[in-house]
Amino acid sequence: MSRLAAGVCLITAHEPPLSADGPRGEDVGMTATAFMSVSLDPPLVLVSLREGSRMDDLLAEQPLWAVSVLADHQLQVAGRFSMKGRISDRLLFADLPYVRGGASGAPLLSGALATLECRTENRVEAGDHTLVVGRVLTAALPSPDGQPLTYFRGRYRHLES
Secondary structure, eight states, rough: TSSOOOOOOOEEEEEOSSSSSSSSOOEEEEESEEEEEETTTTTEEEEETTTTSSSHHHHHHHHHEEEHHHHHHHGHHHHHTOTTSSSOOOHHTOOOOOEEEETOOOOTTTOOOOEEEEEEEEEEEEETTEEEEEEEEEHHHHHHHHOOEETTTTTTEOOOO
């Protein structure tokens, strides 16, 4: 499967506070290359999450999430959110330019080729992953003329024109 080129996305969600008087909620993000369009009518997309990952656990509870399709200049963002064993996502978002989605409350990266906000429609267990099907609530093209970041043979790549 390393021979199948894929686009690179940042999947984000906002973890709400546990209680009204507790600490504020936190933004969570992960790099994904297993993301695809499923249907135009209704507009559905799918992301594959490693079972038991923080994002898988969060999206089991929080139905709203977002996708930023990364441009080739966002290579460092992809690497940052794919690191294993990180402690807190708060630091990962600290210096990134983003807007908060009106429908999901999740971060949408500035400079992304496209952004989507989604609501989970279905979750399917598939081996050691969970396939999350989301209905697209909003879609935007912050930087529609940029070049995509791709992943091929275990490395991030720039698409040659």
